[in-house]
Amino acid sequence: MTRTTTFRARLLRSGAEPQTVTIRSSSDAPPRTLRRAAGGGGTLNFDVYALLDADGWPATATYTYVESLSREPAAPDA
Structure with missing residues (x-):
């Protein structure tokens, strides 16, 4: 059975105030990277944190x- 851990992640970014978010992880160790949704528009945008x-x-x-990474959303199945 996988154990789920909830922890507080402090996100640091140059030129911005630190942000603290609650993250759920299914590991006994902290994730090496986090991807957080960012922005909007016609693409999927993510900020990557190490x-x-x-x-x-x-x-x-x-x-x-x-x-930051972005990609076009997948086309719907026809």
Whole structure:
């Protein structure tokens, strides 16, 4: 049986205030990366964060911004 852990992720990004979000993980270790939905429009946008500090695990972990990714949504099946 997989154990689900809920933890607080602190997200750091240059030029922005730190943001804290609650994350659910199905692992006994913090995820190495997080993808968070960002923006909108006609594409799917994600901000990618990498694990920076897990000293507070399993209650907290800190992540730093790496990059933003975007892709077109999949076409519906006809």
